Amino acid sequence: MVHLRGHHLLCLLGYQGMGYSQEYVENMTRIHQTLRNNPQTEILLVLGPDELCRKFPDNQPYHCKNTSVYDHDAAVLRKLGLKVGQKLTWKELEDALIADMQPADIPRLCSKCAWLSYGVCEQGVRQIKSGAGLPLIR
Template sequence: MFKLRGHHLFCLIGFRGMGYSEEFAENMKRIHTELRKNPKTLIEIIDGVDQICEKYPDCKDYHCLDKNIFERDKKVLEKLGLSVGQVITWEEVESRIRKYVTPEDIDVLCYTCSWRSYGLCKGGIQRILNGAGLWKVK
């Protein structure tokens, strides 16, 4: 089981192998690969620092506890009809994305995200909507 905060559900969908550091990217790749290979993997929705945040590099401005990040978590969870404390499968996350999310939602829900301009999350959402699942990351 992975413990993840709200907005990281979208980050995982857009993940293509890049990150804030090599250690951060490798950790994200490990989680991403497990979810892609085993969509029945359980996820506990948590509030605050999760298994992705814990590898955020010390040399960067630590933003995981910023108010706007918590706000982004809240908006993503509301959009997906999820709440902190729920335990669901990754398969259910993808199902909820197909029901409730469009690629354009990224511009609204994640407007303060520095990664948004790359278009990876929009592409990942479209991929889920097309039934293709997570990208394979090398």
């Protein structure tokens, strides 16, 4: 079972192999590939730091416990009609994303994200909505 916080559901949609450090990228790639290759993987929605935060580099300001990040998680879960503590498969989460998320939601939900300018998350929403699943990592 993979433990994920709310906003990381969107980060996974746009993930292209970029990250905060090599260790972070390796961890996120592993999780991303697990979900892409096995959409029946169980996910537990958690409050606060998750399996991606676990590999956040020590040499950068740790933002995973900031109030703004918790607020971001809550906004994403609210948009998707989900709650902390729910257990779902990645496929069920994809279905929620297909039903409730639009590419235009990303700039509003993720306005403070350093990765927003790349446009990869909006593209990831389009890809999920097309039925293609998580994007290939280039």
